[in-house]
Amino acid sequence: MMTIRPRLGSIMITERLSMGSRSSFGTGGEAEYYTEPRTVEECLSALELAYRKGLPVTIIGSGTHLLVSEEGIPGLVISSMGMRGITIKGDLLEASPGETLDNVINQAIDHNLIGLEEIAGIPGTIAGAISVNAQANGRSISDVFFYADYLTLSGEMHRRPCYHEYFTKQNSIFSPDEFIISIALRLQPSKASAEARVRKEKYVELMFIPPCRRFSGEIFRDTEGMSAADAIRSAGLTGPSGFRAEFSEYQPNSIFTYPGCTPSEIYTLILRAEREVKEKLGIELERSITVLGSFRDLS
Ligand SMILES: Cc1cc2nc3c(=O)[nH]c(=O)nc-3n(C[C@H](O)[C@H](O)[C@H](O)COP(=O)(O)OP(=O)(O)OC[C@H]3O[C@@H](n4cnc5c(N)ncnc54)[C@H](O)[C@@H]3O)c2cc1C
Structure with missing residues (x-):
């Protein structure tokens, strides 16, 4: 592990991290460099570092939908798993990219917001879910997507609003060089949170995979x-x-x-x-x- 101090602030970088530990398949070679920023400033530092060293950048979440080769990934792998936080205002839930989908659904229900229960049980982060347009049981994350903020690899920040028609089944409106840093979902207010919790648990059970596999x-x-x-x-x-x-x-x-x-x-x-x-x-x-x-x- 090394600490690098680019102009924008310090950031922890791991050299030669085995991606087997970062992928659900439990297999894969090493990332040449790997980092898990916790803030947007740290993301910008990571991108600045990659730019200065001429490293290709690969953005990942928690690795539940990745296959990494034996030879690994050259350049800098940035995982948004370390970026956490959820705020809720009215029917709008805003999440940092590394929040798990499970936690987002639980927080929503705790605040009397429903609409995500059908996709409960899908492993991974909320940014990963947006990136692939995760779907299950006839429901897609795009159904509740409101907007997302993302960084380009040159460090510019943009907002993409909810043009649903751009989302197709299991497809996304983000390209591999767009780093999602915040997601807003518009959910349905409901007093029936106890029922929503039961519904959620039912879908989690349906998705259950024995841990030995x-x-x-x-x-x-x-x-x-x-x-x-x-x-x-x-x-x-x-x-x-x-x-x-x-x-x-x-x-x-x-x-x-x-x-x-x-x-x-x-x-x-x-x-x-x-x-x-x-x-x-x-x-x-x-x-x-x-x-x-x-x-x-x-x-
Ligand atoms: C047992 C099992 C069951 C599953 N069931 C389902 C299912 O029912 N439905 C379904 O849709 N999926 C399912 N998946 C796939 C997976 O869980 C989802 O696609 C999940 O949303 C991926 O999230 P992640 O954080 O692990 O992303 P990763 O696997 O790390 O990455 C997936 C993609 O998202 C991109 N990405 C991740 N974070 C960011 C970011 N911050 N900015 C930009 N791009 C980003 C990556 O570049 C990559 O292209 C399943 C996976 C497993 C292992």
Whole structure:
């Protein structure tokens, strides 16, 4: 660990951090440099440092929807996990990017605001949820999105308001070089907070994954004509794959892994699905999961 003092203030940077500890797959090489700023000033310091050293920047949340290669990630990885805080005014909930979705939902219900219960149980941060437009049980985070503030990699701050039509299912209105630093959600006032809490817990239970398993979220976006899950099942891709990773019989658009699985095994399985779904069904699958680094195709 080293402390670097760019012009804007000090920031802790870890060199060569194993990304296995920062990804739900529990696998992946090292980030050349890694930092978890706690404030916007620290974000600006991190971006300034990357600029001065000519380092590429990768922005992540808590790593529940990332596949990192064995070779790791060159440059500076900035995780917004350390940026916490929620304020509520009327029906508007404003959250820092590193707040967990779970905490945002709990705080909302505590303040008699509902509308997020259906997506309860999705792991990860609120910024990660906005970035991928997290959805479950017919509800998307974009349904309640009001605006978000973000930094460009050159350190300019902007606000993006809720143009819902730009959000598509599991898709986002943010690009990889936009660092979300604050999110505002417009929720529904309700006195029925006890019912909302019960509803939330029901959805959390539905999402339960045994901790002994390494499970991913949805790997591909649904296509116009067919869900990605149906496409993967129809192409006969679920179950044993010859790798220590397989598409789940139960949730065909998710991958679970066995101990010792490498990132390239998972990556090769993703390539296989893309190739075989195209060949057998004529459908081009589009990735929802973020893939970082260079991989080997083990086919
Ligand atoms: C068991 C399991 C079940 C899941 N179920 C669901 C589900 O039902 N529905 C669903 O939608 N998802 C699901 N997911 C996927 C995942 O939990 C969500 O996509 C989550 O919102 C990602 O949040 P994160 O903080 O972990 O983001 P990360 O995985 O760290 O990053 C995901 C993407 O968000 C971007 N990002 C993160 N933070 C920022 C930021 N501050 N600024 C800009 N970009 C940022 C990253 O660049 C990356 O592209 C599941 C995952 C797992 C492991």
